[in-house]
Amino acid sequence: MTDTRPDPDSLLDKIKREDEQAARGRLKIFFGACAGVGKTFAMLAAGRVQQQQGVDVLVGVVETHGRSETAAQLVGLDVLPLAKMVYRGQILPEFDLDAALAAKPALILIDELAHSNVAGSRHPKRWQDVEELLAAGIDVYTSLNVQHLERLNDVVGQITGIVVRETLPDQVFDAADEVTLVDLPPDELLLRLAEGKVYRAEQATRASQNFFRKGNLLALRELALRRTADRVDAQMRAYRADQSIVPVWQAHERLLISVGPYSGGEKLIRNACRLAASLHADCLVVYVETPELLRQGEATRKQVLKTLKLAQDLGAETSVLAGVDLVDTLLAFARSRNVSKMVVGKSQRNHWSRLWRRPLSEQLIDKASDVDVYVVAHDVSDAPSSDTKPNSLLFDEATPKRQLHGYFAALGGAALITVLSAGLLQFFDPANVVMLYLLVVVLVSVRYGRGAGIAASLMSVAAFDFFFVAPHMSFTVSDTQYLLTFAVMLSVALTISHLTSRLRFEANVATYRERRTRALYELGRELSGALTATQIVEMSVRHLDGLFQSQTLLFIPDSEEKVRASHEHVSADLGIAQWVYDYQQPAGLGTHTLPAAPLLYIPLKAPMRTRGVLAVLPSDSQHVFLPEQQRLLESAASQIALALERVHYVEVAQDAIVVMESERLRNGVLSAVSHDLRTPLTTLVGLASLLDKDELPSEFRLISQSLQKEAMRMNHMVSNLLDMARLQSGVKPNKEWQFLEESVGSAVRVAGASLTAHCIKVDLPADLPMLEYDAVLMERVLVNLLENAAKYTPAGSSVTISAKKDGAMARIAISDNGPGLPEGTRLFDKFTRGTTESGAPGVGLGLAICRSIIYAHGGQISARNLDPHGAEFEFTLPLGTPPVLEN
Secondary structure: OOOOOOOHHHHHHHHHHHHHHHHOOOEEEEEEOOOOOOHHHHHHHHHHHHHHOOOOEEEEEOOOOOOHHHHHOOOOOEEOOOEEEEEOOEEEEEOOHHHHHHHOOOEEEEOOOOOEOOOOOOOOEHHHHHHHHHHOOOEEEEEEEHHHEHHHHHHHHHHHOOOOOOOEOHHHHHOOOEEEEOOOOHHHHHHHHHOOOOOOHHHHHHHHHOOOOHHHHHHHHHHHHHHHHHHHHHHHHHHHHHOOOOOOOOOOOEEEEEOOOOOOHHHHHHHHHHHHHHHOOEEEEEEEEOHHHHOOOHHHHHHHHHHHHHHHHOOOEEEEEEOOOHHHHHHHHHHHOOOOEEEEEOOOOOHHHHHHOOOHHHHHHHHOOOOEEEEEOOOOOOOOOOOOOOOOOOOOOOOHHHHHHHHHHHHHHHHHHHHHHHHHOOOOOHHHHHHHHHHHHHHHHHHHOHHHHHHHHHHHHHHHHHHHOOOOOOOOOOOOHHHHHHHHHHHHHHHHHHHHHHHHHHHHHHHHHHHHHHHHHHHHHHHHOOOOHHHHHHHHHHHHHHHOOEEEEEEEEOOOOOEEEOOOOOOOOHHHHHHHHHHOOOEEOOOOOOOOOOOEEEEEEOOOOEEEEEEEEEOOHHHHOOHHHHHHHHHHHHHHHHHHHHHHHHHHHHHHHHHHHHHHHHHHHHHHHHHHHHHHHHHHHHHHHHHOOOOOOHHHHHHHHHHHHHHHHHHHHHHHHHHHHHHHOOOOOOOEEEOHHHHHHHHHHHOOOOOOOOEEEEEOOOOOOOEEEOHHHHHHHHHHHHHHHHHOOOOOOEEEEEEEEEOOEEEEEEEEOOOOOOOOOOOOOOOOOOOOOOOOOOOOOHHHHHHHHHHHOOOOEEEEEOOOOOEEEEEEEEOOOOOOOOO
16 A cells, blocks of 8 residues: 655655745746836836735836836836945945835835846845845845846857846746746837837847847747746646645656667667657656666666767756666656656567566556656667676676685585584484575675575585485485475575675665765865865865876866866866867767867856866776766766855955955045145145235246146145045035036136137037036036146147037037047046146046046946047936926
8 A cells, every 4th residue: 555645854844944935025027038028017017006905015226228108107106215336436326225124115126136236235136135135024026038047148148149247046036936927029029129119219220230130039039938937847846746746747748768778779869859849848868777777887888878968969858867666766757857758668578578577668557647658669679788897886796706706605605514514413404404505695695796696505405405315425316305495495595695685786886875975075065165266176186086086187267268277287188178168068088079088078067157177087987987977077066166156256255345445445545635635735825826926026926826836736636536535425416407508617717727728619509408417516527527638638729518419318528639548548447547648747536536426417428539530528417307497
């Protein structure tokens, strides 16, 4: 009778998971193929529905990208103000995690889950912010495009030709409580793009020629649909496991192919994969390592790898399972993966062999009442191929020398028991002596295996007949009853020999698997304590050299994505290692790529990206390419990759902390020094102006004027330092509606001393509306740009100030006809100056201040060279809706 009671450990684990889930918030992802399908709109609409039902809804961060329909959905929803983060002299808006946690709404809406946060934020990725919100018990609605899933990143890159840098681990997507697919046919999406509902006109034109080509959209749509279907299928399997549902649900076709270790499996794989393709079914290929199959030789086991490799090349998912009973193991795996159909090869057993062992297909049909079983004809028999070399990892009795020792032990044991029994016949009946011979069979089988055990069984029966059954010293039998004794004795001896040998072999298998698990545990334990990549390399090489009886080395990429070997090795090929790293595919010995190479190269794949290459030079190639060794090598490579990724992110976090502390220290020093310099400079300027009087000699007046000029220049630099310190401390601009003409006129007057040798032109349109900005800060921008033009252009050059409307923005430009901008200079970085021969003074803060001020106003600033010569600095300001002026 089958025990259908649930496993108590599974029930406890289920209860624990339910308790943990109850304390967490729920995550709902609005998932789409690409931008413009309506994810954000759908998320906001769902949030509004929740609000109407009395749920406390807060908008954490939403990117409308200028789409009026999306912006209209924000009306009536509470919006969390964005935090201002200082990054490289800029003030950038970012999601305020602390404010969201303090508000603690029931539901928060957060757009663009894969977004990378500004450096200095608590978490580098927005999905990590979401994890903290969920842990606090807050429900989250968010949006995500399929190209941002890490597992599909390279596929999307191959399809579109564009590598997406912002990705998130697939487990974040898989762990979501609910995923809503927001789908839009490509033709409708292209129509929305043309109508300007996705991007602005000029951006839409570029997008339709690049990423938004119809073929790309079709492929991305299929990826999104497939990924959603995979997630639903995984949820169904989890539900079946939680509810202890054993029968298979035919919700989606999934084909399981069972392969054996014998030749001819390639034809079975091809036939079954064609069947799976015709049924539009997922294809799973399984090889089960039973104790019987583990007895096969290394050549036979090599055939297993060849068959599994072919299955992988044909797109199937492969697995190697360990089990005692082939049928039970296959059915357990099939039900755990919700397999609807199984494919096995047709048995070629003859009629007599079927009497004692039924074919696998018949056994499956009897037990698999909820799974369809397909029997495929192929060129294979159930007899093993000719292979005399056993599995060296599990057998030690199979060597000729050890076999010979076993036969001698069987002979010696039978002789010893015969001698001892001769003295016991006066006390015991001859039939009782049989038990002593059976003891010899057990001992020999345990020590030397099946062959010696069978020999001990035959010798024991022969010795008992020859010495203890009348007539003595003869194999003839006078009493026919002893024939039954001999038959039972031989049967029992052979059975004991077989069972003892099998138990010994299974003990060897268990010991080997335990050794394999312990090796992985020890490697993982050491790697978990590693703090640097160098330590990881040293630990990995030390463990793997002994584990695989080979020489190993690691290739780690540098900042330019070029791999470098951990140590010198004569046979290592840097070119092969670079190819493996770039294409994330194994190469070298035993693979289809450069198989003549002496080393096997394996990519170290981590969840986020490939972290390096593991190279193995085995002393015995057959030892490395056994199925169980292959799995062990792959597991070790995964652990090394995870350790390298962990160390990488630790270093990134440490670097970010150092940068933040450096910025904070530098800002403090700038503020302190600037304030201390301001007072003496003001006094110096005042005293210099007092000395500039007509009654003084001309030479003294020239000295006074020079002193005053230099003091003013120093005062200007100190003002820049103060402005930069104030901006980086998070000061918000005091915006008011202004006429740009007034700010331009004021800036020209302030910078007049620097522009005396230049021709100033102002070209402002009469219909330019009022703009909302901080007049003091905007004057500083214009003054810095004008003085920058005066510094780096020769006397007599012209400087033009112009403005125009461009959509929802106003564009203000300051151009000149000087020599232009130097190539390769990052103009807007702090303490960066142009490399010209003008010898212009300054500390390189003017343009950095301009960028910070413009970004604080919600605009952008850029610089470019003009044709045939000259430079232009252009910045934008939002037009907004100016107030109506009364007449």
